[in-house]
Amino acid sequence: MxxxxxxxxxxxxxxxxxxxxxxxxxxxxxxxxxxxxxxxxxxxxxxxxxxxxxxxxxxxxxxxxxxxxxxxxxxxxxxxxxxxxxxxxxxxxxxxxxxxxxxxxxxxxxxxxxxxxxxxxxxxxxxxxxxxxxxxxxxxxxxxxxxxxxxxxxxxxxxxxxxxxxxxxxQAYEARCSVCNLGHRELLDAAHIIGDGQPLGQPVVPNGLAMCKIHHAAFDNRILGIRPDDLTLHIRQDILDEIDGPMLRHGLQDMHDRKLMKLPRLRSARPDTTRLEQRYTEFLLA
Missing domain, CATH: 2.30.280 (PUA domain-like)
Structure with a gap:
């Protein structure tokens, strides 16, 4: 061991x-x-x-x-x-x-x-x-x-x-952040689309997204959403209006309206549309 x-x-x-x-x-x-x-x-x-x-x-x-x-x-x-x-x-x-x-x-x-x-x-x-x-x-x-x-x-x-x-x-995302394509495993998480314990919240790949820690936190805190129809990113308006340092500018604000940069090669492993729709609705309500 x-x-x-x-x-x-x-x-x-x-x-x-x-x-x-x-x-x-x-x-x-x-x-x-x-x-x-x-x-x-x-x-x-x-x-x-x-x-x-x-x-x-x-x-x-x-x-x-x-x-x-x-x-x-x-x-x-x-x-x-x-x-x-x-x-x-x-x-x-x-x-x-x-x-x-x-x-x-x-x-x-x-x-x-x-x-x-x-x-x-x-x-x-x-x-x-x-x-x-x-x-x-x-x-x-x-x-x-x-x-x-x-x-x-x-x-x-x-x-x-x-x-x-x-x-x-x-493994499905080839150790790359789906949002920014960062490739350092030690800085990557598996983000749940639907949280553990909820209906459709099973720990299966179609309910997951590889994300770096900053984008995972933004996703969990309703700062970043994903439009289910075209997989483009939606940054919350108050964050877009905020003025801060380079991390906010390049790490979040510049992601607005961009498509996810990395998806699994296997179609069955890609984010489930039903789960994305539910999550995006929650993001808009927040």
Missing amino acids: SWLDARPAVGVDFSWLSTFEYDGERIALLDRQRGIRKPRQLDAALAIRTTYTAPGQTPPYADAIGADGLQRYKYRGDNPQHSENVALRRAYLDRLPLIWFVGIGESLYEPIYPVWVVGDDPANLEFTLALDAAQRIFDPVSDLDRDTRRYMERLTKQRLHQRVFRSQVL
């Missing part, structure tokens, strides 16, 4: 993950064919994988957040005694940390770590995952009060959904 901390940019592929070495021996961290990775040198699973699903497509496995706010991970097939399920169950029984590789593009993965298996449910063919150390202290089969469930779900979204959402959006 320390080796992964030094990974290049956002998203890693199988070739790079195959270069990991331990004690002079090369050990691939990801398996091309299997979702659960157990190297021959180990008794328990080392990593799990979720394949990339393109915008608008249905994922092959229905991994989801449970009623307790904890993430579920589906078994390999319908046999609890499949060797991959047994390997992941061993990690559960031995309380071992795992790496979760989540697909963000074709053959590209965002590693989430450490994660732990904290529950095993053969009846529903799924494991329960803790994505944060704080989640490990709760029993997933016990009844949790509403505030605790909301806390658990918030941790899950922060550790998994929002990180994967950012990686997927930046």
Whole structure:
């Protein structure tokens, strides 16, 4: 996991993950064919994988957040005694940390770590995952009060959904700000068109825009709007009338009536028109 901390940019592929070495021996961290990775040198699973699903497509496995706010991970097939399920169950029984590789593009993965298996449910063919150390202290089969469930779900979204959402959006926009074309990843965010928790607010690429931090803040604070019909930018009138320094002039005022400078190559990944219409209506009302 320390080796992964030094990974290049956002998203890693199988070739790079195959270069990991331990004690002079090369050990691939990801398996091309299997979702659960157990190297021959180990008794328990080392990593799990979720394949990339393109915008608008249905994922092959229905991994989801449970009623307790904890993430579920589906078994390999319908046999609890499949060797991959047994390997992941061993990690559960031995309380071992795992790496979760989540697909963000074709053959590209965002590693989430450490994660732990904290529950095993053969009846529903799924494991329960803790994505944060704080989640490990709760029993997933016990009844949790509403505030605790909301806390658990918030941790899950922060550790998994929002990180994967950012990686997927930046990948789709080739790490460029959609407004000004700035290309420094460390200065880029994945902006929601419709906020998390609202109808249509899912963390999916058509609900996202790659934006530098200044334009993301302007978008969230109703300073900058996007016209859904032609994708031109609309800067609020009081900001256009204001006199200040070069950031205001060139970073915001000069953007007025310009088109978005960067869009995904894949049409299904581009901003959803329905979401843009709703967001632009909110901008005009503000």
